[in-house]
Amino acid sequence: MRVDVLVLGAGPAGMSAALEARAQGLSVLLLDENAAPGGQVYRGARADARGPGADQARAGAKLAAALAGSGAERRFGATLWAIEPGPVAFFSEEGGARRVAAGQIILAPGTTERALPLPGWTLPGVMGVGAAQILMKSAGLLPSGAVWLAGQGPLLWLYAAQALAKGGRIAGIVDMSGPRTAALWHLPAALAAPGYLARGMAWMGAVRRQVPVHRSRDLRAEGDGQLERVVIDGTPHPADTLLLHDGVVPNTQVTRAIQGCAHRFRAGAWEPVVDEWGHTSTAGILVAGDGGGVFGAAAAALSGRIAALAVAHALGCFGVEQRDALAGPLLLRRGRQRAPRRFLDALFPPLPPPADPVMLCRCEEVSAGRVREAVALGCLGTNQLKAFTRAGMGACQGRVCGPLLHSAVAAARGVDGAMVEPLRTRFPTKPLTLGELAALA
Amino acid sequence: MFQRTEPADCSIEWDGAVLPARTGEPLAAALLAAGVVRLRGTVLSGAPRGAFCMMGACFDCVVQVEGAVVQACMVAVTPGMKAAP
Numbered sequence: 001m002r003v004d005v006l007v008l009g010a011g012p013a014g015m016s017a018a019l020e021a022r023a024q025g026l027s028v029l030l031l032d033e034n035a036a037p038g039g040q041v042y043r044g045a046r047a048d049a050r051g052p053g054a055d056q057a058r059a060g061a062k063l064a065a066a067l068a069g070s071g072a073e074r075r076f077g078a079t080l081w082a083i084e085p086g087p088v089a090f091f092s093e094e095g096g097a098r099r100v101a102a103g104q105i106i107l108a109p110g111t112t113e114r115a116l117p118l119p120g121w122t123l124p125g126v127m128g129v130g131a132a133q134i135l136m137k138s139a140g141l142l143p144s145g146a147v148w149l150a151g152q153g154p155l156l157w158l159y160a161a162q163a164l165a166k167g168g169r170i171a172g173i174v175d176m177s178g179p180r181t182a183a184l185w186h187l188p189a190a191l192a193a194p195g196y197l198a199r200g201m202a203w204m205g206a207v208r209r210q211v212p213v214h215r216s217r218d219l220r221a222e223g224d225g226q227l228e229r230v231v232i233d234g235t236p237h238p239a240d241t242l243l244l245h246d247g248v249v250p251n252t253q254v255t256r257a258i259q260g261c262a263h264r265f266r267a268g269a270w271e272p273v274v275d276e277w278g279h280t281s282t283a284g285i286l287v288a289g290d291g292g293g294v295f296g297a298a299a300a301a302l303s304g305r306i307a308a309l310a311v312a313h314a315l316g317c318f319g320v321e322q323r324d325a326l327a328g329p330l331l332l333r334r335g336r337q338r339a340p341r342r343f344l345d346a347l348f349p350p351l352p353p354p355a356d357p358v359m360l361c362r363c364e365e366v367s368a369g370r371v372r373e374a375v376a377l378g379c380l381g382t383n384q385l386k387a388f389t390r391a392g393m394g395a396c397q398g399r400v401c402g403p404l405l406h407s408a409v410a411a412a413r414g415v416d417g418a419m420v421e422p423l424r425t426r427f428p429t430k431p432l433t434l435g436e437l438a439a440l441a
Numbered sequence: 442m443f444q445r446t447e448p449a450d451c452s453i454e455w456d457g458a459v460l461p462a463r464t465g466e467p468l469a470a471a472l473l474a475a476g477v478v479r480l481r482g483t484v485l486s487g488a489p490r491g492a493f494c495m496m497g498a499c500f501d502c503v504v505q506v507e508g509a510v511v512q513a514c515m516v517a518v519t520p521g522m523k524a525a526p
């Protein structure tokens with residue numbers, strides 16, 4: 001199979017990139033692991049959405065409809081697992097592996113939730129806030145009963161506002177953000193950035209009127225076999241569900257496995273180094289959207305279009321002048337969308353690593369204490385840590401524990417995160433069966 | 442717990458028990474809506490685990506569906522689907 005542009009990920013950035021590439025006359029193959037377009041933010045988006053976050057849902061529904069009529073080939077339930085020079089990509093769908101050669105590749109892998117490890121967080125019943133939002137968007141499930149939220153960041157408040165508006169019930173919220181947060185939240189209102197921060201404060205206000213909010217970092221999850229209670233500052237509260245959140249980080253599982261693709265440490269997370277168009281340091285590979293640095297859905301959609309214009313130029317659709325003329329207004333709009341983000345990053349730095357007994361690597365069951373022991377024995381980085389403890393070597397391939405191990409090693413060494421290299425990933429980035437491989441032969 | 446806003450339209454089997462479900466929703470969502478929180482024990486220590494990320498990242502939701510090992514959050518429910526730890 002051969003296409004002009006291969007786009008990975010059908011969220012805001014990927015869908016916008018595919019549409020723009022089609023508009024410039026390029027052939028497009030769009031792959032997404034999920035059963036339907038949308039990514040995380042636009043998941044299950046409907047044109048008739050109402051309530052908090054509805055503007056995003058409507059934008060997502062519009063994009064998905066435009067994409068369906070664009071002539072872009074869309075494959076859902078398709079998992080990319082390798083990229084080789086060429087570029088050539090390999091993916092699996094319906095039990096078989098496929099190979100596709102592309103003029104250029106635009107990766108739009110989005111984000112993953114940064115896990116928030118605390119005592120008892122591996123118990124069934126403890127999940128991510130993002131996970132609960134997926135349950136709401138993909139299956140219409142609402143929290144009801146003894147459901148607690150804990151952590152920090154805009155998504156926590158958005159989810160709470162969305163769930164309450166739809167009739168969900170939340171028992172309480174544990175706000176773990178830093179002490180100055182409450183005051184700082186008011187500052188940006190004056191900046192009147194494109195509505196984003198003002199909306200965030202409105203969500204927070206609405207939630208606070210309906211749900212008790214505890215401010216604490218002393219939180220434990222307890223239960224026999226599954227979650228039964230949360231203990232806040234030593235006081236137990238009945239709980240069957242605890243939803244944790246500490247922001248989102250770029251999903252770099254694929255980019256870290258690409259030969260020569262440089263990454264940098266910013267806002268407490270690793271991200272691929274990209275220029276304003278989305279070019280990575282590997283020829284023919286671009287990254288668009290939050291997978292190249294978290295700036296939110298609106299900026300991601302613009303990044304997708306900008307990357308597609310760069311690709312159209314590279315593949316000979318038009319010269320530099322036309323590229324710049326088309327991209328100019330998009331770059332300006334993206335700049336405005338990105339403006340509030342640095343402020344949010346400063347407001348919600350990742351929470352500090354937990355106490356020794358708390359598990360960091362859920363797959364290999366490695367505690368924070370064992371990571372600190374390894375550092376005391378001379379372990380300098382997360383890749384070395386694998387040899388010391390097997391942390392990061394389990395089924396998730398570091399997707400969940402990677403950022404946690406990284407910050408724990410950096411903190412134990414007393415150095416900045418930028419000084420500790422991220423976990424290396426390897427193709428295949430998702431497990432493959434022999435049957436799938438046989439389809440390539 | 443989680444509560445449905447849209448009615449179930451089919452049933453699935455979990456470890457022999459018949460549970461209501463909705464065609465096309467993630468298997469992990471159907472299980473959670475039916476109150477099934479614990480999905481498996483870890484290989485290392487047998488510690489209990491359930492769906493955690495719902496986006497195919499954590500692999501804590503790994504179950505068997507008709508003999509194949511799958512992530513329950515990434516598999517869409519089909520009527521009559523048989524799943525087990």
Ligand code: FES
Pocket residue numbers: 469491492493494495496497498499500501502503512513514515
């Ligand atoms: S719940 Fe994490 S992979 Fe399914």
